[in-house]
Amino acid sequence: MKKVLITGANGQLGRELVKTAPTSWDVAALTRQDLDICQHKKVEKTFSAIKPQVVINAAAYTAVDRAEDEPDKAFAVNAEGAGILAKVATEHNARFIHISTDFVFDGRQPFPYKPDDTPYPPGTYGKSKLEGERKVTRTAKGKAVVIRTSWLYSSYGNNFVKTILRLVKERDKLNVVDDQVGAPTWARGLAETLWKFVSRPELQGIYHWSDAGVASWYDFAMAIQEEAYHLGLISHVIPIYPIRSAQYPLKAPRPFYSVLDSSKTWEDLHITSMHWRVALRDCLKEFNRC
Ligand SMILES: NC(=O)c1ccc[n+]([C@@H]2O[C@H](COP(=O)([O-])OP(=O)(O)OC[C@H]3O[C@@H](n4cnc5c(N)ncnc54)[C@H](OP(=O)(O)O)[C@@H]3O)[C@@H](O)[C@H]2O)c1
DSSP states (O other), X not given: OOEEEEESTTSHHHHHHHHTOXXXXXXXXXXXXXXXXXXXXHHHHHHHHHOOSEEEEOOOOOOTTHHHHOHHHHHIIIIIIHHHHHHHHHHTTOEEEEEEEGGGSOSOOSSOBOTTSOOOXXXXXXXXXXXXXXXXXXXXXXXXXXXXXXXXXXSSSSOHHHHHHHHHHHXXXXXEEOSOEEOOEEHHHHHHHHHHHHTOTTOOEEEEOOOBSXXXXXXXXXXXXXXXXXXXXXXXXXXXXXXXGGGSOOSSOOOSBOOBXXXXXXXXXXXXXXXXXXXXXXXXXXXXXO
């Protein structure tokens, strides 16, 4: 049976990849404890032992604000680590599927970003991810696929959906920014799409994938509260007010508009994205009732 190696298997995406893995693949799902992608020798040993035909790199440093204070750590994982994996994968003739982010764009464009639009990351996290993309595509050449995604959430790990559900229970009102627009994306749908890429070895280059539609963080928070209330996950609702980013300063600058154009993925894989609100509802159905 053909083998696929998944790194960062304990993250949101890693866990969804394991959950959605087709039975036709033998999956080696390695957490950071099993394999630190920054340790070149360990990566080589792991490839020699597992001999994967495909690698999906779901490992990343994803703390967007903390990256401003510890850029070395962000670059070590998102750029150097990704480069090490791509190099070893290439030496072992394995295909390399890498995940990147909408935060490689500065958000000044008023319409969805296509894969070949020029990236210009506003913050350290985006810069480190862009450097990773470049290392991967340079090293693995025709055997690499880079899929950029946006505003990822799932029932696993830490994410905006879980934060809003917690804050609705703890607070009597909330302020959420309404001048940053993107596309919330359920990690389940991304994982299923990545498995489709696995089954299409001829595809290479940069692709975009997000759920369909757009939202501000405020729209997203309102939808989370409404859907969670209807599903009985929360017993009451609280007022949520729209504010400007300037009223809620964060360490890392973020793009104001980072909607990704996924049409190349839709065309090449013959699929479309679900609307983000439908995906949100499906995801929330999996949350435990409180
Ligand atoms: N989250 C988002 O909103 C978002 C948006 C756009 C793109 N993306 C991209 O989507 C991908 C998946 O993100 P995610 O949300 O699933 O991230 P996540 O939940 O933070 O998971 C990342 C995983 O990588 C692991 N990791 C960190 N450093 C590592 C290292 N040196 N070696 C091996 N594993 C390491 C982490 O381990 P620990 O569990 O031990 O920390 C964690 O399990 C990433 O490439 C990310 O950049 C995410």
